[in-house]
Amino acid sequence: MEETTSYPSIEPSNFDLIVVGTGLPESIIASAASAAGKTVLHLDPNPFYGTHYASLPLNDLVSFLESQSGPQSQPPETSSDHASISLVTRPLYSALEINTYSSEPIDNSRKFNLDLAGPRFFFCSDSIIDLILKTGINQYMEFKSVDASYVSDAEGKLENVPDSRSAIFKHRSLSLSEKNQLMKFFKLVQGHFGNESEEDKIPEQDLESPFVEFLTKMGLSQKLKSIILYAIALANYDQDNLEVCKDIINTKSGINHLALYHSSIGRFPNANGAMIYPIYGQGELPQAFCRRAAVKGCIYVLRMPVVAVLMDKDDGTYKGVKLVSGQELFSPQLIVAPSFTFPSTLGPSPAQVANSCDAKEKVARAICIAKKSLKPEVANCLVFIPPRSLYPEQITSIRVLQLSGNVAVCPSGMFVTYLSAMCGNVEEGKKLINAAINALFSLPTPGNSEKSAADSLSEHIEEKPRLLWNALYIQELTTGSFDSISRTMMPDEHLDYNNLLDATEKLFREIYPNAEFFSVTTLSDENLDDGGSELDP
Incomplete structure (x- = not known):
């Protein structure tokens, strides 16, 4: 000492x-x-x-x-x-596992800025963004857009989240009927928060009902319900199985999530979508x-x-x-x-x-490093793996955030991917995260971390990024x-x-019951550019 x-x-x-x-x-x-x-x-x-x-x-x-x-x-x-x-x-972390899948050390390890609490991002209309602007600390931070959101299946196949009118029209796997259903539903939500008459408001009894029931009542397909529940409303638990769902989202909460999502799109002139991430x-x-x-x-x-x-x-x-x-x-x-x-x-x-x-619930987290994106030509993106997508007993959604060197969290040419999932115990958490990693990444054959000649020859057609390093750990929720x-x-x-x-x-x-929680800042610098998203609505 x-x-x-x-x-x-x-x-x-x-x-x-x-x-x-x-x-x-x-x-x-x-x-x-x-x-x-x-x-x-x-x-x-x-x-x-x-x-x-x-x-x-x-x-x-x-x-x-x-x-x-x-x-x-x-x-x-x-x-x-x-x-x-x-x-x-x-102790607030447990079951820490570190795996290296390359015989060579990770280059420039000091150039990584890895989040302990990832994955995490900001909606452009978040209350935390409002506080950042109110306090003027945007002069100390820079941001980049999260380029896209996807839903993954058990094979790691990624499909775009149709979160806007243009995205719905461009979506290739939705039928014409599903596209019309989704457009009609988004219009209903928009009308509920607009200045329309009471007739356009969603009835109170529907607002208090489970969101999944309301989506069914609106005639949405199972695929659309899954996208809305887990990739837009960000539900944690399987909303279709009320026996295992520990956090049932009601309709009021669900459409509030949708309203936040849609109000975030276009708030900042240089943000491509609804989400941004801080550089470094x-x-x-x-x-x-x-x-x-x-x-x-x-x-x-x-x-x-x-x-x-x-x-x-x-x-x-x-x-x-x-x-x-x-x-x-x-x-x-x-x-x-x-x-x-x-x-x-x-x-x-x-x-x-x-x-x-x-005795409390936990969250399983993982950090993965690779030299290839989960989606070609996409630098920063979100991926959602809904419940039961990987195996029948999967009762929680798995969230994934991939970031690139353009947000200064890793050297150029590399990608950092964060994963998280709610779990009741260590075994469940490890099973969830490992299943997601196996779906999204290419892992070397057990006992042989070196590239084989066949691996080298086939790498140019390999769809999944090769995992170089990862850490998995269980965090207490307190x-x-x-x-x-x-x-x-x-x-x-x-x-x-x-x-x-x-x-x-x-x-x-x-x-401090008599003190103000931040008065409006007197700082004048409000035009900080993130190289992608100005916090200057």
Whole structure:
């Protein structure tokens, strides 16, 4: 361990809020609190911003996943004026598998910016985009369009998602009847949100019914229902099997998703479709909020572990934190990243927290690296694999996001593909992800990672990209909690940030009920070009 004297002394020693971890929820709250005039200290034991929302070079990502896959604890500390209870880091990742399918190392591994929480993107009309514009942090970020969306079958065959009038007309596998059905349905949804009379509104009883039932009532084919449910409304679970579906989407929620999707198309002049992605990775988002917080006076210190929480010796209430340097700092409120457990006097014991996490649902994630696109001539795209597409027991949708070097997440000529799926346990998660990888990629024969002569000769006609490297891991899904010590949530299973942003704003308002959650920015630079999508509607 480094000598205590190598850590900087932090002045002052009293703050309105101390935040540990620079993940997205922590960074948003630190920025909002700083904008509201609060004194904020933002600490992170890591040498990088983003924590569980970071984008990291290849080797750093593996090291972080390994470090967060087992429990870590500090011995109890003592304090002359306060009781001191050590923090415990709980494991939030498990079943980490790293596979290399090439005898040669990946070139320029430092040029990768890999998302820990992928796949994830922004709808152009997302609430998070509205917040980016409101706060002015768009001056710190650049974006590219996600070029296309596809639905995949068990063989990895990709078909375009008909998400607009022109896409419907161009779609080759839809019958004329299906095209008319889809056009009629989109027109119905548009009328519901338009200024038409009440007669054009969808009846209330239909809005509360399961979305899949409403789609059936509208006469849509099974193929169209699957596209709408899983590639546009982004349903997680098999909506046709109510016995296994843990999240039934009602019609109101479903058409709200459609409205968000359609309102995102054309919002920004240089965005080709409904979705955009930040250049250099999702980790740019928490960094942008941190930069805004710093402008407003927030103090940042990386590589600074918090080893203990300071408690009042008489009533056991929270008073402050003790740093690895030995320095004690004080605040009425503390926010910690989800990898930290609360001391037993403030909530569940570390063992209880670990046990409760094991009982909750998880999300299986994977990162794949290849030198060929899933779809020729397409750089950045989404792929959806609906339930039961790969095998009969598949009850959740699998989401896939492919990114290229043009968003600076990998060297030019390479492609990074993220996969995720909800799962109840490790075995289910690994089965889902491996089945999707086998459908989308070409893997070498077991026991022989080298190219054979036949492989080399046939590579020019091979449809699937050859997998060079992948990582698979299971992530716990944890929610936040509120008290004088509050804990934020892990990245959720969704592809967007809407739920996470809602939970973060709620936490901020509970801590500061009389403060505004970001006033309109005074920053004037609102014309940042992403090289593909200007955030200037």
